[in-house]
Amino acid sequence: xxxxxxxxxxxxxxxxxxxxxxxxVQFHGDFGPGGGFxxxxxxxxxIVFYALIFGLQQARAVISDGFxxxxxxxxxxxxxxxxxxxxLLGGNYLDYFVLSSDPIxxxxxxxxxxxxxxxxxxCGVMIKIFYMFASHGDGGEHRQ
Amino acid sequence: MxxxxxxxxxxxxxxxxxxxxxxxxxxxxxxxxxxxTGAWAAFAAAIGLWLQVAESGxxxxxxxxxxxxxxxxxxxxxxxxxxxxxxxGTAAIVLPWSRASIEREIPQELHYLYYAMFGLCxxxxxxxxxxxDAFNIFVFLEIxxxxxxxxxxxxxxxxxxxxxYRYLIMGSIGATFIVIGIGFLYLMTGTLNLADMAVRLRExxxxxxxxxxxxxxxxGISLKLALFPLHQWLPNAYTYAPSAVTAFLAxxxxxxxVYVLIRFYYSxxxxxxxxxxxxxxxxxxxxxxxxxxxxxxxxIFQDNLKLLFAYSSIGQIGYITLGLSxxxxxxxxGSIVHLLxxxxxxxxxxxxxxxxxxxxxxxxxxxxVPGFDRLAGLSKKMPLTCIGIVIAGLSLIxxxxxxxxxxxxxxxxxxxxxxQFWLVGAIVLSSLLAVAYVWRFVEVAYFSPPPxxxxxxKEAPFxxxxxxxxLVIATLWFGLDTSFSIGAASDAxxxxxxxxx
Amino acid sequence: xxxxxxxxxxxxxxxxxxxxxxxxxxxxxLIGLSILQSSVFLLYVAPGKLLGGTAPILSPxxxxxxxxxxxxxxxxxxxxxxxxxxxxxAITVRIREAYGTIEEDEIVALDQDDFHDRPENQS
Numbered sequence: 001x002x003x004x005x006x007x008x009x010x011x012x013x014x015x016x017x018x019x020x021x022x023x024x025v026q027f028h029g030d031f032g033p034g035g036g037f038x039x040x041x042x043x044x045x046x047i048v049f050y051a052l053i054f055g056l057q058q059a060r061a062v063i064s065d066g067f068x069x070x071x072x073x074x075x076x077x078x079x080x081x082x083x084x085x086x087x088l089l090g091g092n093y094l095d096y097f098v099l100s101s102d103p104i105x106x107x108x109x110x111x112x113x114x115x116x117x118x119x120x121x122x123c124g125v126m127i128k129i130f131y132m133f134a135s136h137g138d139g140g141e142h143r144q
Numbered sequence: 145m146x147x148x149x150x151x152x153x154x155x156x157x158x159x160x161x162x163x164x165x166x167x168x169x170x171x172x173x174x175x176x177x178x179x180x181t182g183a184w185a186a187f188a189a190a191i192g193l194w195l196q197v198a199e200s201g202x203x204x205x206x207x208x209x210x211x212x213x214x215x216x217x218x219x220x221x222x223x224x225x226x227x228x229x230x231x232x233g234t235a236a237i238v239l240p241w242s243r244a245s246i247e248r249e250i251p252q253e254l255h256y257l258y259y260a261m262f263g264l265c266x267x268x269x270x271x272x273x274x275x276x277d278a279f280n281i282f283v284f285l286e287i288x289x290x291x292x293x294x295x296x297x298x299x300x301x302x303x304x305x306x307x308x309y310r311y312l313i314m315g316s317i318g319a320t321f322i323v324i325g326i327g328f329l330y331l332m333t334g335t336l337n338l339a340d341m342a343v344r345l346r347e348x349x350x351x352x353x354x355x356x357x358x359x360x361x362x363x364g365i366s367l368k369l370a371l372f373p374l375h376q377w378l379p380n381a382y383t384y385a386p387s388a389v390t391a392f393l394a395x396x397x398x399x400x401x402v403y404v405l406i407r408f409y410y411s412x413x414x415x416x417x418x419x420x421x422x423x424x425x426x427x428x429x430x431x432x433x434x435x436x437x438x439x440x441x442x443x444i445f446q447d448n449l450k451l452l453f454a455y456s457s458i459g460q461i462g463y464i465t466l467g468l469s470x471x472x473x474x475x476x477x478g479s480i481v482h483l484l485x486x487x488x489x490x491x492x493x494x495x496x497x498x499x500x501x502x503x504x505x506x507x508x509x510x511x512x513v514p515g516f517d518r519l520a521g522l523s524k525k526m527p528l529t530c531i532g533i534v535i536a537g538l539s540l541i542x543x544x545x546x547x548x549x550x551x552x553x554x555x556x557x558x559x560x561x562x563x564q565f566w567l568v569g570a571i572v573l574s575s576l577l578a579v580a581y582v583w584r585f586v587e588v589a590y591f592s593p594p595p596x597x598x599x600x601x602k603e604a605p606f607x608x609x610x611x612x613x614x615l616v617i618a619t620l621w622f623g624l625d626t627s628f629s630i631g632a633a634s635d636a637x638x639x640x641x642x643x644x645x
Numbered sequence: 646x647x648x649x650x651x652x653x654x655x656x657x658x659x660x661x662x663x664x665x666x667x668x669x670x671x672x673x674x675l676i677g678l679s680i681l682q683s684s685v686f687l688l689y690v691a692p693g694k695l696l697g698g699t700a701p702i703l704s705p706x707x708x709x710x711x712x713x714x715x716x717x718x719x720x721x722x723x724x725x726x727x728x729x730x731x732x733x734x735a736i737t738v739r740i741r742e743a744y745g746t747i748e749e750d751e752i753v754a755l756d757q758d759d760f761h762d763r764p765e766n767q768s
Contacts, residue, residue, distance in 0.1 A: 324658075
């Protein structure tokens, strides 16, 4: 689809806004529909859109396979890490009350980082699934 | 922060963290080291929890420091710590064993993913056991199930893929039924915390939604535990999965589902509803007898050694649910102790069969199918492996001196207590069927002449034999010294029957 | 039509189960599974909306709030459903590579043939 002028132009205009919208949805999960999972999916959609218009190789150059797998694992580790941070600071696992001097702010912080971990993992998963299914036509070197 | 106060959560978190670390490290060797460390740490935590529960009674841990019933609670009582020991112990033994085995069975570049999935599966199974929140059971159940589907699909044979697909469909239907049951319970009681639910359920016990919830939960959990008519996924899944995966699953996946069933029946619904007002004991009795006889009978005619022992597993699960159907302390003790005894015996058998397959496979080729034509005269070339399979097989039959005898003894005692003498005959008769299929292996391995082309077969390497023989010796140990297994099981049974209504 | 959502739930549940059992195409089975799981989402969320209840944001003018907990539970269940679907599709792709077909009866037939010529198949 690289030769289609309309798609290329619209893509270049819209994709940054899609990514920005994903970041907006991520941070406004407490006040409206949103949160980590939704934000991760919207961000991945932006990347998929880019891959569809400009080609899979281009998308791989921007976000490589290794980076995507690292994102997958890093998000889970971030979530588990917040839990361990709660343990180290004297509370129970995933205790947000101890994460800051004021328990309410502790809740804010805990939810913020945990949702970020969820968003990173979900984004990684969606992009990985897309890469896997999209590259299946050529040679099928990806087995898993 | 003292570690012993946080053991309940570390039990799940340590294997759970080892999985993404394995993905990040990418290299097979490092991934193996991290996940094995996680499994051993989980085993140490399980031992720690066992000692704590023995000393101070039921433990309760509040995740996020939210008091139950608003927050998720991890609750460890006698039965919980018993099952935790079984699951983490099996993982601690199978993981070092699997290093040599998956060299042949899984392509090198996927090794780190195998370990990551194993870590996730272990964390999921431990989580199901330890949690005290109904929806949390569902979440951990799905974590462990999805990891299991991936592990099974890693088998070399293409039938591993169809086996994984069928298990995915049936397992997801089972999990969906479980969540429907939990949904009805939530609608009727307004809480998800198991202990709180048990209290609130007393008022609404005989309403239709609660009975529907019981029905959906029973069917969903029975799908996961491969109770007789719902067992279709098990034979192929155990046969075509990689050997280490089969050994781990045979000892843990169905046993944890039995734990969930026992927890729902005794601690939440209460024996008066389940066993006295509803015909559940009779239904379970019929299905258990069908499982014991039909599955053992089918096992006799199988040609593939792994398929034979997979059908044998379905029969043995019948014994476990038979013990449940009595509703008495003796019956429940027999069920719980058979969780341990069968788990150890089957894990030993599948580990030894894995070693057997490796010994039969010429280096550089795909692992062979352990069909009976290849096993002729194997006892001369692989003596330790064969005698190990025979001893574990004796435990499946229930020969005195092996662990299997202890569980069948308690089942027979429970039947005698209730005056059901014909049931004693049924248990003995089905054990004779087990004799038939173990004898098939003995006859082929010991009394058939080896084929001419078998000159280059050697015994399996020590790293493969040692963990498997550890389990074989455990089978003999628990058959002779039952203080741990029966002590734990009867304490757990008494605690469950006391706290239920 | 007071119990409309419950009737829809039951219809979806049974339709999903029927598709899983009655259709032989592997992808259609996965679609049936997804429909079954959607019925569960409806089962949880619909009773959460209390008659006369407002959105669960604390405010002095309102005293009756709808229950936000089922929504949280269903978010988790939706993610689980998506993961199951993705895994099922990935396994289907590999089955297609290995067998050349995604119809269950053809796969069973191919496995039967495998069974009959197994000694030749082994290296």
